[in-house]
Each structure stands twice: as C-alpha cells, then as structure tokens.
Amino acid sequence: MTSHAFGVSVRQALRERGISIRAAARALSYDHAYLSRTLAGRQSPSPQLAADLDAFLRAEGTLVALAAITSTAADEGRIERVISRPSRLDGGAVKVLAGILAAQRRLDDALGPASLIPATQAQAARLRPVLRNARGPHRDALAAVVAEWVQFEGWLHASARLDSAAVPLLTEALELADETDVPALTAQALNFRGYLARQQHRPRAVVRWFLAAYHTPGAHPAQRMGDAAQAAQGYAMLGLDDEARRLLDEASNLHVGDDLPPGTAYWLSPTFQRLNIGLAHLGLREHALAADHLQAGLSGLPADQQSAQWTVEYRTALADAREAA
Structure with missing residues (x-):
C-alpha cells in the first residue's frame, strides 16, 4: 500500500509537470525499467531513489518520509493481510496506516492536491470495508485513522x-x-466545509461552518482560534463588522500556550494563525493591518509549505491589501 502510494503520487506529480518517466529516469541517471517498476508499485523505492525524486520534484523531504515508511514497516504484507482479513486487525498495522496518512498529508503541501487524489482515493476505498468489518481492541484506533x-x-x-x-x-x-x-476530527471536518464555502464566496455558509467548528466541544484551542478568525471574516463579508470584531477578540483571548495542535491540524502554528486573522482584517477593510498579518504569516511558513497550493489565497489577499492600503 505504501509503495503504491509513493508510485501513484510521483507519477501524478511528473504528469502535472509534463515529465515522462523516461525523461525523469534520464535526468536522474536511473534505469528506465527500474524506475517504471518502482513507480508502478512492484518494487519498493530505495532511500537514494526517494531522495533523488524528492529533490527533483522539490518535495522538501516529504517523498523521503513516505518511502521510509515502507522500509520501517516490518512487512507491508501486514497491511494487505488486514485488508483481506479485517477481523485480524492489529495495532502495528494501524500504526503503519497512520504513518502513511501523515506522510501523504505533508506531501500535499509540497506536490499539491491533484498529485495525491488518485492514491488517496484508492486507499480510502480499500479501508472503508476494513473498518466496517474490523473487530477487537484496535478498531477504535482504526476508525480515527x-x-x-x-x-x-x-x-x-x-x-x-x-x-x-x-x-x-x-x-x-x-x-x-x-x-x-x-x-x-469533527472540528476539522467542519472547518474544511467552511473553507469550501469561502472558495465559493458564500459568506453565510462561511459563518455557519466555522462557527460550528468553533463551538465543537473538545476542539483544540488552536483549532478554535483559527475557526473564530475565519468566522469573523464571514461576518465581515456580510458587513456585520461588530460581530466580526467580537470574534476576533475572542480568538486573540484563546490561550493555546505550548500545547501542540492535533495531528489532523498540524499546520496551526501561531504564525499560521496570522494568515486567517489577516483575511478577517481584510474583510473589515483594515488593509494595512491585514497586510501586516498576511506578510508575517506567509514569511513564517516552513519550507515545505512555502509553495503549497493553498497559499495562493493568502498571497492574493496580501496583494489586495497592499493595493488598497
């Protein structure tokens, strides 16, 4: 499953860049047949090949991390056995699956969503029936994955x-x-619905989904801070400035401390939070303040997120804020 994910992701990334497998093999000085076998999932990638492809595609170490899961898993057949016999689910298999998912989420930052959709779609389709038929003490952990x-x-x-x-x-x-x-997990699923509503320019839906995420009992403070700021932007889009400012105040008063965000929202650093605060200030027509937050947020992103597709929204907002300031 890991080898398949690695191969599908690399093939899609090459395709998006207009690079054939043969051209990649030639550029990296690899045998074409070997590279084809590896990217077809018939052979596990070597650490060196993973490193070379990672550098070639500027994946900032994420392909190396994904390939490493294959070598650290005692036997990739363990996952295949669980898929074929869910009643024999074991904790080791769940841990390997969680590692694959974590690595692929990081790949999204480096390669973009289109490169990952085919592999992720196929994997999720294989895991749904496993969850339906799984039994025993490890089922809850699998359900979360x-x-x-x-x-x-x-x-x-x-x-x-x-x-x-x-x-x-x-x-x-x-x-x-x-x-x-x-x-x-509940709060993040609601948050993503809010994100989609924002891309669709539906401010009432933006408010609805982000407020639902914000008020999810047990959500992490870092999640709640981001949700409050994004709901504030929705209110600002509706011209309800007082409500927007109230939520921004609530966001700033949330105490996150040194508590790391949950893995499902690993990107929610204090610096990242400034991006969504910047969007809210832009909605409030506070252009200089918006530009300050957006610039700080973008500059503070880690290397593997600097060119992520999702940053385009914030870069566009920064340009708009600077033009209007």
Whole structure:
C-alpha cells in the first residue's frame, strides 16, 4: 500500500509537470525499467531513489518520509493481510496506516492536491470495508485513522475545487469523526466545509461552518482560534463588522500556550494563525493591518509549505491589501 502510494503520487506529480518517466529516469541517471517498476508499485523505492525524486520534484523531504515508511514497516504484507482479513486487525498495522496518512498529508503541501487524489482515493476505498468489518481492541484506533483519511480525501478535492466530490466526502468524514469521539476530527471536518464555502464566496455558509467548528466541544484551542478568525471574516463579508470584531477578540483571548495542535491540524502554528486573522482584517477593510498579518504569516511558513497550493489565497489577499492600503 505504501509503495503504491509513493508510485501513484510521483507519477501524478511528473504528469502535472509534463515529465515522462523516461525523461525523469534520464535526468536522474536511473534505469528506465527500474524506475517504471518502482513507480508502478512492484518494487519498493530505495532511500537514494526517494531522495533523488524528492529533490527533483522539490518535495522538501516529504517523498523521503513516505518511502521510509515502507522500509520501517516490518512487512507491508501486514497491511494487505488486514485488508483481506479485517477481523485480524492489529495495532502495528494501524500504526503503519497512520504513518502513511501523515506522510501523504505533508506531501500535499509540497506536490499539491491533484498529485495525491488518485492514491488517496484508492486507499480510502480499500479501508472503508476494513473498518466496517474490523473487530477487537484496535478498531477504535482504526476508525480515527479512516475518518482522517476520508477527511483528507475531501480536503484534496476541495483544495482542487472539485466541489461536487468534496461535499459528500466531507459529510462522510464528519459522520465518521462523530463515531470516533475525537473532537479534533469533527472540528476539522467542519472547518474544511467552511473553507469550501469561502472558495465559493458564500459568506453565510462561511459563518455557519466555522462557527460550528468553533463551538465543537473538545476542539483544540488552536483549532478554535483559527475557526473564530475565519468566522469573523464571514461576518465581515456580510458587513456585520461588530460581530466580526467580537470574534476576533475572542480568538486573540484563546490561550493555546505550548500545547501542540492535533495531528489532523498540524499546520496551526501561531504564525499560521496570522494568515486567517489577516483575511478577517481584510474583510473589515483594515488593509494595512491585514497586510501586516498576511506578510508575517506567509514569511513564517516552513519550507515545505512555502509553495503549497493553498497559499495562493493568502498571497492574493496580501496583494489586495497592499493595493488598497
């Protein structure tokens, strides 16, 4: 499953860049047949090949991390056995699956959603029946992984603006998250619906979804801070400035401290939060303040997120704020 994910992601990334496997093999000085076998999932990628492809595609270490899961898993056949016999689910298999998902989420930042949709879609399709038929003490852990996998699939479609596919996936992710009783998953699924509404320029839906995420019992403070700021932007879009400022005040008063955000929202650093605060100030027509927050947020992103497709929205907002200031 890991080798397949690696190969599909690399093939799609090459295709988007107009690079054939043969051309990539020639550029990297690899045998074409070997590279073809590896990218077809018939052979695990070597650490060196993963590193070379990572550098070639400017994946900032994310392809290396994904390939490493294959070598650290005792036997990739363990996952295949669980898929074929869900009743024999074991904790080690769940841990490997969680690692694959975490690596692929980081790949989204480096390669973009279109490169990851095929592999993520295929993996989620294989895992749904496993969850339905799984039994035993590790089922709850698997449920959380599958809920996040479907959520990630929904996010990829939303980010790629494949809205008609994103909506049912995020609805399914929300239902799965509620079953797991993991509040961070529920809040994040609601947050992604708010993101999609913002791309669709539907301010009332923006407010509705982000407020629902903000008020999710047990959501992490970092999630609530971001949700409050984004709901504030929705209010500003509606011309309800007092409500927008009230929520911005609530966001600034939330104490996050040194508590790291949950893995399902790993990007929610204090610096990242300034991006959504900047959007809210832009909606309030406070252009200089918006530009300050947006510039600080973009400059503070880690290297693997600097060119992520989702940053385009913030870069456009920064340009708009500077022009209007």
